[in-house]
Amino acid sequence: MVAFEPQSHPERREPPRQNVRGWERLLSIGGGLLLAALGAGKHGQQGKRQLSVGGLLLLRGLSGHCSVKSALDDPLEEIRYLRERVQRLQELVLMAEEVADRTRAPAVAPVPVPPVPPVTPAPAEFSTPIADEFASREQSR
Known part of the structure; x- marks a missing residue:
């Protein structure tokens, strides 16, 4: 299985950089939930x-990282961090494509269906007991 192969779980180079901590992080999570809930209940651009x-x-509160705050503190460090994240995402996309290619079912050729000849309807019979009864009433008149 893929999940147990050591190459499927590459080592993390370093722990994620957190620059949002404590109350700031809690307020981001709470405010994000509140705004998302209010926005989900409204229609339109607002x-x-x-x-x-x-x-x-x-996302800022859950990840503990704020790119804007980091870019204001040290712009070059933030560029390096974002470059590492983009490279990691590219690796994950390649891994997902490989897994999808391995698990994709082979194409099956469609089975040809022989043509069905047209069906001609049988002539309708009107010699039912009710029709016979109506015919006998007509004759008795």
Whole structure:
């Protein structure tokens, strides 16, 4: 299985950088949940904006990393961090494509269906007991 192969779980180079801690992190999670909930209940552009900002705040709080805060502190370090994340995501996409290729079922050729000859309807019979009864009444008149 793929999950037990050592190459399927590459080692992390270093722990993720957290620059959002404590109350700031809790407020980001709470505010993100609140804005996302309010935005999900509204229609239109305002609802979409609230939902987006709420999602970003929630992501900031859950990950503990804020790219804006990091870019203000040390822009070059943030560029290096983002470059590492992009490379890691590219590796994950390649791994997912390999797994999908291995698990994809081979194409099966369709089975040809022989043509069905047209069916001609049988002539209708009107010699039912009810029709006979009506015919006998007509004759008795």
